[in-house]
Amino acid sequence: xxxxxxxxxxxxxxxxxxRAGAEQCxxxxxxxxxxxxxxxxxxxxxxxxxGGMSLGLRVINGxxxxxxxxxxxxxxxxxxxxxxxxxxxxxxxxDEFAGLPEPELLSRVTNADGMGLYDERIETLSTEEKIRxxxxxxxxxxxxxxxxxxxxxxxxxxxxxxxxLANSYGFEGAYPATSISLMIEAIAxxxxxxxxxxxxxxxxxxxxxxxxxxxxxxxxxxxxxxQLGARKVATKRVPVVFEPMMTIALMGDxxxxxxxxxxxxxxxxxxxxxxxxxxxxxVSIVDDPTAQGRLGTRPFDGEGVAARKNQIFSAGHFSHxxxxxxxxxxxxxxxxxSAQRGVxxxxxxxxxxxxxxxxRDDPESIVAGVxxxxxxxxxxxxxxNPTTGDYxxxxxxxxIENGRLAYPVTEVNISGQMExxxxxVDMVGNDLSWFGSSxxxxxxxxxxxxxxx
Amino acid sequence: MSNPGAASLEFFATRYNIDSAAMSxxxxxxxxxxxxxxxxxxxxRTNSAIQWEDQRVKSASRNVAQGVGxxxxxxxxxxxxxxxxxEMEAMRRAAETASRIGTDDERPxxxxxxxxxxxASFYSTSDPLTDExxxxxxxLLERADRAARGFDNSIARLDASIGDELxxxxxxxxxxxxxxxxxxxxxxNVSALSQDGQSRQVARTGGGGRMGIEYFExxxxxxxxxxxxxxxVLQQGAxxxxxxxxxxxxxAGDSGVLLHEAVGHGLEADFNRKGTSNxxxxxxxxxxxxxxxxxxxxxxxxxRGSINVDDEGNLTTRNVLIEDGTLRGYLHDExxxxxxxxxxxxxxxxxTFKDYIMPRMTNTFMLPGQSTSEEIIRSxxxxxxxxxxxxxxxxISNGDFVFSVTEAYMIExxxxxxxxxxxxxxxxxxxxxxKVTAVGNDYQLSDGRWTCGKDGQSVPVGVGMPTVLVSGITxxxxxx
Numbered sequence: 001x002x003x004x005x006x007x008x009x010x011x012x013x014x015x016x017x018x019r020a021g022a023e024q025c026x027x028x029x030x031x032x033x034x035x036x037x038x039x040x041x042x043x044x045x046x047x048x049x050x051g052g053m054s055l056g057l058r059v060i061n062g063x064x065x066x067x068x069x070x071x072x073x074x075x076x077x078x079x080x081x082x083x084x085x086x087x088x089x090x091x092x093x094x095d096e097f098a099g100l101p102e103p104e105l106l107s108r109v110t111n112a113d114g115m116g117l118y119d120e121r122i123e124t125l126s127t128e129e130k131i132r133x134x135x136x137x138x139x140x141x142x143x144x145x146x147x148x149x150x151x152x153x154x155x156x157x158x159x160x161x162x163x164x165l166a167n168s169y170g171f172e173g174a175y176p177a178t179s180i181s182l183m184i185e186a187i188a189x190x191x192x193x194x195x196x197x198x199x200x201x202x203x204x205x206x207x208x209x210x211x212x213x214x215x216x217x218x219x220x221x222x223x224x225x226x227q228l229g230a231r232k233v234a235t236k237r238v239p240v241v242f243e244p245m246m247t248i249a250l251m252g253d254x255x256x257x258x259x260x261x262x263x264x265x266x267x268x269x270x271x272x273x274x275x276x277x278x279x280x281x282x283v284s285i286v287d288d289p290t291a292q293g294r295l296g297t298r299p300f301d302g303e304g305v306a307a308r309k310n311q312i313f314s315a316g317h318f319s320h321x322x323x324x325x326x327x328x329x330x331x332x333x334x335x336x337x338s339a340q341r342g343v344x345x346x347x348x349x350x351x352x353x354x355x356x357x358x359x360r361d362d363p364e365s366i367v368a369g370v371x372x373x374x375x376x377x378x379x380x381x382x383x384x385n386p387t388t389g390d391y392x393x394x395x396x397x398x399x400i401e402n403g404r405l406a407y408p409v410t411e412v413n414i415s416g417q418m419e420x421x422x423x424x425v426d427m428v429g430n431d432l433s434w435f436g437s438s439x440x441x442x443x444x445x446x447x448x449x450x451x452x453x
Numbered sequence: 454m455s456n457p458g459a460a461s462l463e464f465f466a467t468r469y470n471i472d473s474a475a476m477s478x479x480x481x482x483x484x485x486x487x488x489x490x491x492x493x494x495x496x497x498r499t500n501s502a503i504q505w506e507d508q509r510v511k512s513a514s515r516n517v518a519q520g521v522g523x524x525x526x527x528x529x530x531x532x533x534x535x536x537x538x539x540e541m542e543a544m545r546r547a548a549e550t551a552s553r554i555g556t557d558d559e560r561p562x563x564x565x566x567x568x569x570x571x572x573a574s575f576y577s578t579s580d581p582l583t584d585e586x587x588x589x590x591x592x593l594l595e596r597a598d599r600a601a602r603g604f605d606n607s608i609a610r611l612d613a614s615i616g617d618e619l620x621x622x623x624x625x626x627x628x629x630x631x632x633x634x635x636x637x638x639x640x641x642n643v644s645a646l647s648q649d650g651q652s653r654q655v656a657r658t659g660g661g662g663r664m665g666i667e668y669f670e671x672x673x674x675x676x677x678x679x680x681x682x683x684x685x686v687l688q689q690g691a692x693x694x695x696x697x698x699x700x701x702x703x704x705a706g707d708s709g710v711l712l713h714e715a716v717g718h719g720l721e722a723d724f725n726r727k728g729t730s731n732x733x734x735x736x737x738x739x740x741x742x743x744x745x746x747x748x749x750x751x752x753x754x755x756x757r758g759s760i761n762v763d764d765e766g767n768l769t770t771r772n773v774l775i776e777d778g779t780l781r782g783y784l785h786d787e788x789x790x791x792x793x794x795x796x797x798x799x800x801x802x803x804x805t806f807k808d809y810i811m812p813r814m815t816n817t818f819m820l821p822g823q824s825t826s827e828e829i830i831r832s833x834x835x836x837x838x839x840x841x842x843x844x845x846x847x848x849i850s851n852g853d854f855v856f857s858v859t860e861a862y863m864i865e866x867x868x869x870x871x872x873x874x875x876x877x878x879x880x881x882x883x884x885x886x887x888k889v890t891a892v893g894n895d896y897q898l899s900d901g902r903w904t905c906g907k908d909g910q911s912v913p914v915g916v917g918m919p920t921v922l923v924s925g926i927t928x929x930x931x932x933x
Contacts, residue, residue: 052538066515072519152727197729266646346514383877387646392875396853
């Protein structure tokens with residue numbers, strides 16, 4: 001594509017904002033092309049191709065903050081945009097904690113060379129190849145079991161992007177990145193006119209790391225037919241086994257409570273608990289944006305601070321919160337290089353590449369040790385209260401009887417208190433599995449309330 | 454806004470030189486490989502927000518987005534492309550990309566795009582909030598802060614924000630129709646923290662609609678802030694909820710979100726076209742208790758879910774989905790309407806020009822019945838009274854849903870008693886609708902705070918409900 005690069009635009013708009021009177025500012029520019037093919041019942045259903053570039057500018061003047069974004073990047077528009085952003089900052093009130101990272105915190109690594117974020121194969125992948133992968137995926141789902149009689153389609157998406165960040169201290173970083181994903185939802189008819197569905201996906205930065213298309217289709221089909229005949233169970237307290245994807249969901253809820261934003265707002269049950277033992281010794285969680293080639297991997301965070309590995313839980317010990325500069329200053333801490341940032345928003349701390357560290361147990365042995373309990377494969381709704389740690393979500397999966405999956409279960413609810421749940425983790429599998437930017441093994445929580453009939 | 458349709462067409466013509474000739478030329482490229490139907494969706498959107506924390510303005514933001522999405526339909530297949538640039542060259546490239554869903558050799562099709570003026574005006578605002586000076590918006594945030602702190606000594610924090618959007622849209626279709634609209638939207642959010650010793654509770658609420666600053670003549674910042682504060686304080690004394698199947702009284706207003714999730718989505722015609730909904734092929738059949746009539750209506754003046762025209766340029770309408778328990782029809786966009794051989798219902802919506810069209814709800818509600826809310830509550834010996842919600846989720850293919858109830862009470866001996874914490878409702882849409890045993894005469898439209906997500910796309914919606922008794926729903930409490 002012709003015209004200035006994202007980094008040139010970021011550098012330019014920082015200069016324009018400085019000229020308009022900005023004391024401190026940083027600009028983020030995202031350029032991308034994306035494509036999607038969706039195949040349903042063997043036919044091409046949707047073909048999407050598009051691209052664009054947009055810009056976000058943060059201005060901090062005497063502690064007063066404004067953030068603006070635009071996709072109109074013509075030179076004249078940029079100048080006006082910079083002036084408007086500087087003007088907008090005057091609405092805010094001074095906040096002593098607002099500001100760019102101290103210059104010594106800025107990353108010396110300003111590109112992502114060697115981090116495995118870009119796969120040239122994504123550029124050369126033809127539309128025909130993408131359609132073939134989606135067809136193979138859906139075809140494998142139908143071939144797996146004749147009870148699969150419908151599909152919501154198999155969808156393959158690719159994205160090729162370039163991200164640039166520049167600030168008024170002279171930081172300039174930029175890197176290209178790719179991503180590719182394949183997803184399918186398979187459907188079967190159950191009794192009483194009910195339908196059962198199961199989905200599966202693979203999402204990676206590089207083509208060669210994806211799960212094979214047919215395998216994705218087969219897993220979705222198996223998960224669908226496994227749910228046929230699902231029923232409610234009687235309300236009782238039992239052990240709950242989380243399959244890896246469910247452990248990731250639990251970990252996401254937990255780590256949301258371990259951010260500086262939740263801390264200074266008083267909206268987390270972990271407030272002022274760092275350094276304490278909160279979970280069982282089997283609970284270790286790490287956020288590592290330096291992991292090779294993962295979807296959450298990055299050389300620097302949304303403010304230009306060097307990416308680093310943060311151990312959030314270590315053998316049940318809650319080690320520390322994730323901070324960006326603002327929330328760190330605000331709570332007398334140091335940034336952990338965890339600023340997440342989109343073009344339209346201010347930086348805010350969050351996780352990048354999360355991993356619940358695997359244990360020693362075979363997943364089969366975890367189930368085998370349960371005389372009666374729930375094997376969890378799906379969660380629904382948002383019933384977690386980060387402030388109190390009260391946890392309550394809709395659930396589906398299998399009922400475990402005498403160490404074996406006995407029958408599928410649906411329309412039940414699991415509930416507990418996050419702190420007690422973490423303390424109750426009594427087995428952790430050796431089956432670390434990646435889904436997108438996170439990974440986790442099977443885990444077992446000693447006891448939760450399962451509400452049914 | 455005198456005529457929002459005409460004003461939007463004028464906006465795109467003067468600002469970007471996108472006139473009838475330009476649109477005709479782009480549509481011609483889009484159909485040059487033999488598509489059946491093509492459409493251009495132009496959008497210019499400005500969002501502003503002011504964030505309030507620690508008794509001061511924390512930050513201000515303003516986001517401007519513009520672009521065009523171009524869709525070509527060939528049979529049931531869709532070619533789609535978009536660009537953030539409204540320069541003719543970039544738009545031509547996008548039209549060319551979208552055309553590739555057609556398979557014929559290139560042959561230009563002459564097109565004629567003609568402005569079609571709509572007269573619908575379901576937003577009464579004369580001045581969108583984007584035009585208000587920031588100082589007036591800040592004053593509203595200050596008022597909310599004072600009210601929450603004055604409500605109870607335990608209120609230790611109030612976070613609030615005021616956000617507004619002004620969206621110019623223009624749709625040009627290959628059948629020649631060109632339609633525009635200007636859509637205002639305002640949203641006020643509050644989050645109150647109650648701190649009592651070590652016990653902290655946060656409660657959130659909000660409101661808004663397709664209005665300007667006059668929204669605050671109907672609902673004051675003080676009322677919203679006190680409501681959040683009241684809920685946070687209430688939670689301090691809330692007790693554990695029972696687990697198991699119980700009668701549930703759904704309070705008027707916000708409970709409409711349950712109807713939206715548990716029933717509404719299953720009636721969106723894309724799922725039914727594909728046979729992936731539990732309501733597929735059931736038009737004319739009984740799908741609910743005879744007390745139940747469900748309507749989706751995009752024409753309610755000033756409501757958050759209303760639109761003058763949908764994002765395919767079709768007029769918004771009032772659609773009866775379930776009438777006295779019988780399924781009457783689905784919500785359609787152009788593609789599903791063609792498939793079923795019916796007229797589009799004005800339900801084609803998209804989050805932005807980057808997103809493809811789907812049938813979506815606007816304002817969805819249940820019509821009132823005969824009972825009073827007092828009678829309904831009195832009829833319950835032991836059950837739950839559910840008042841407000843933080844959200845929910847449904848599995849379209851079988852109607853299974855869950856809801857998080859943020860304000861709920863026990864009903865004991867026909868009386869509302871202790872507030873409950875951590876209440877989830879788990880059930881199945883069709884099953885719950887068949888168990889509706891009383892419908893109140895106290896219909897209420899919820900204040901404009903709901904956003905609906907589908908396939909990763911968010912659109913503003915309205916919900917409404919009278920008081921309703923459901924004879925049994927699984928309650929996911931913590932107490933056996």
